[in-house]
Amino acid sequence: MLTPEQIEGFRLAAGRLIDPINTYLLKNIARRIQDAGKLTSTAAYEAWRAEWLGKDRKELERDLAQLLGVTRGEARKLLRTAARYGYDTTLSRYPGHLIPFDANPATQQIVSAAVALAGDGLKNITQTKAIMLMDPYGQYQTLPKAYMACTDYAFQQVFTGAADYNTAIRRACSGIVKHGVSVAYASGVHTGLEAAVRRNIMGGLGLMTEQISQQNHDALGCNGWEISAHANSAPDHEPIQGLQYSDAAYEALNNSLVRRIGTLNCGHVASPIILGVTRPQYTAAELEQFRQDNEKGVTFEGRHYTGYEATQMQRRMERAIRAQKRRVLLAGPEDAAPRKSRLVLLQQEYRSFSDGVGLRTEDERLEVSGFGPKQMKQLLLEKPASSTVLTPEVIKPPEPPELPDPPKSPAPPELPKPERFTDITGNWYPDAKPNSHPVLELQEYTFNGVTYKVDGHNVVLDHDAHEKEIAELLEREVGGELYLVPRVNEPQGVPTPDFLFHGARYDLKTLRGNSKNTIYNAVAKQADQADNFILDVTDCPLSEEDIYKQAEALFRSTHTKFIDTVVLVRNMKIIRVLQRNK
Template sequence: MASKKEKPDKERMGLVAERIWRGAELRIMEDVVRRIKKAGEITSTADYQINRLIEMGRSREEVERIIKESLDATWSEMFEMYDKVAEWEYVRNQEVYEQITDEFIAPEDNEWLIQLTEAIRKQTQDTMVNLSQSCGFSVMMGGRRVFTPFAEYYQKYVDTAIQDVVTGATDYNSAVRKVVTQMTNSGLRVVDYASGHTNRADVAARRAVLTGVNQITAQISEHNAEKLGTDQFEVSWHPCARPDHQTWQGKVFSKEELRTVCGYGSVTGLCGANCRHSFDPFIPGISERLYPDDWLEEQNKREAQTKEWNGKQLNAYEQTQQQRKMETAMRAQRQKIRLLEEAGADKDDIMLEKAKYQGQLNEYKQFSKKMGLVEQRERIYQDGLGRIAPVKTTYKFQNKAETSQMYRPIQRSQESIDVKIKEDFEVKTRKVLSYSGDVYISDNATIKPRALHQINKNTEEAIKQWGIPSDRKPKIVIVSPDEMPTAYGKYDAIQNTVFYIPQIADKKIVENQGDIEYHEMWHMKQAENFRSQKGKITKENHREYIQSACKDAKKVIDKAGISKYNVNKVSEYAERMYRLGRYDEVEAEYMTTYRRKRHGN
């Protein structure tokens, strides 16, 4: 019976096409790397020039062969899936047919159905063939993105890399890193339209498949409705639909309303590009709605609820889009690692890229858990590259100097958030995923893992010494000296955030390591005292907090016997702050000096 047939997985069809095209993309990029690697062994510039002409011809043939093999692999699988979709969509209304009419022609005997399937097969295959003829790479030239055919890309960029290696202008590893980064950041691309709109080849493959499936299901539904004598259709429903589709999914419409309300027939509407909705004949008095209005309203309210991620509020649809974005970034990173391995690049470079990938995986896991989404790692691993992430505790480097710099590899999040240093000045930062607390690094700051480890450790030790609970640890933000030119550190009581520049971990700059962190955490101690009495520190009561801190600090200063006549026994900075009435700074400096004496410095 038709009702026992298993519904075809349309989404899987698109993923299969994507996987095949990604395989083609990787094989082409591996070919580029192989040629650079080979060129690295050439010692004569003249020999290189001759070989380049020969290799160029082979390169074009190789790319054409890879694309042809990919098309054959894609469509041999896709044709079988099309047949399954067509048959399932056609026979699902068999029982209704038998109730309304007595006519039901088996799929294999229905000439109309056979012709429809063949026509759409041909249409979508031709689209893919045309797209494949324009395959190229996108690269940045003069600050704008330019799409070049593969041969041209090879000539302009790989050629330059080879010449640099042969002539000694750069080392092999640097040349490989540059080209691999260019390729994985851009990906194999296609130019779809005269307007210049572009899509990756794998996205174009998935779109072509889903477009074909949508056309089959839509035309079968219209045909069945005509045979059943109804002008009504029920549109399907699925979770996390795009906002403009959510308004009409799951409801019943006339044929005209499918076009005017749902956008049927347009690229962005029902059954358009990347749309997963379908519609089925609905016969009033016989058919029952699958999605009642009250149920739809409840689902819409639930999906409208937002959850916070890196300072942004995301609804259900935005959460799934962010998850797809993360998966795409990880697939690109996996490609990059594999290409560096194929090229025999420096092992430490490869290990750092693997550490970055591990950070992406960790962020993906954290995001999915916080959003309540099921991880779809099959989307990441379908490239067939196997295990990429490093095994824990296997970071090995060539000498002790490198080992001392590593500590815990810095793994930054993909998403950036804005953090205020001053009221009128924000910096873009990314969270460090390899630390349990809130540790962020400005996009403009550079810091070695060892230095970050030391700053984080010193901050934790300082709050412990001042009796601050560990769960009150402030957010740590590492910024560049250009972003905070007047101080080594700064505690913001309103945000409970401490800002440091990376240079405080350098003994040549801060002789007594930990002093800056100790100083800033004393300010946090002052803030905690105020919070225990007055509550949260806000923009409105910040002045009151400063006055209160100064008042309490002066008591400590007087008790310690520090006056305006001997304050310079602490430091010139403390004397200047004393004259300005900033007793909280004097007290913090005094506490830092006390720490030095306590530790015998």
């Protein structure tokens, strides 16, 4: 069947199918938000708004429907191409024993059924009414409502003087920048459009591959399976790769795996074999060399990476670059220069890391529709923005003010009440090693003694891009076992955190409010969900002093006694960690 390299190529292609839609929507709404912020009277804005609700909205929906139709057509082609590649690979191993792909009606029936099934799912998640964007208030909205909420916000902020033009644009776009274009499922769950399409196509491809393999297995009179092998394997699959198994042994093995062969980003495939006749593709010595090379890994800038960990770090850096390119596409006039500078820096870090660990760069993974090699070349020729926007000092909390000399009065000062928390910034999980573990998706979650296993419907893994970025930040700056926790849709009422980090429950809250109870309101009723919280304050308009005061107050309130640790994040940097005194 398909090789690991082919599977990865199809996975990459599946994700890229949605790029034109992502870029069209992001650039379109960014332009409209910027236009709204430039209007100087309510009358002018109302006229502009009416035009959007009429002709412009119909134009948007027409263009989007056309793009979605092209995407569905390309998805069908991709699945059929994958089926042909996989079938031909097996055919080459057993010449003269299998009917050619185009002449095999049973195979064609399997492919047609898989394409139809995937197509139905793709149609459901790529309807205009299913596509959502996050408004400035942190709520997912359908396209028309999101457009109106974002443009209303930008106009009102500038017109009332609550914010300058560039700040208003930045705040209006903040939810879209972080979460991108999303899809709403009937269950109420939201996930990124790219991830939803990729999951749909790869799920169909996996099912189709499995059925064709089983058909070939039976047609050839096979009685076993061989799992493919590749360098830098994930640790859970490395011990079993490259080996041959009887039918019963393979079924038992696959059922015991958290990540079944060929699913959940697994790059392995199983091919039908005749035990004792089919020669293994890899010798025991070659498999052992794979293992040793992976374990030996490489050291870069003082940190050791296994071969697998190095590839995972590459994937994280590639995702960060793609996300930054979208930020550049959405940037307002004053934000464009620093965001471009940040993109150049990320590109440099990516190439430096790849060269340092001996991995080739994969420019195809960095591509974003609307931001190709031409735009990147032009960006590199531009005069860089002030480097101060990238220096760590800018995004670190300010140094505490110098304390005055103690009073010389002989009377002893009144002793303050002992604090109920300790600032452990820089000493959070002190024994952990940064980048020591890959970020993994948890396949089951236990609550009140009941275990809920991922099934793609009742229990799902649907973390958005920002949640994954925060997970990677924790692994990059702190390190340790980190799992993305699945969400339970059915039965309703099962609370789940976003992460399990060092075995503890952590939930992510992105703050945008400016009231005196912003932080309290975000966490006060979450006792069943988590007892540790990561608060992203990047887009919070509160002053740093007010943010710190509100975070500290959580440890003094009787209503939030359940909270153990609070982590403050700004601009993808951990700026403060507070922990309750035991």
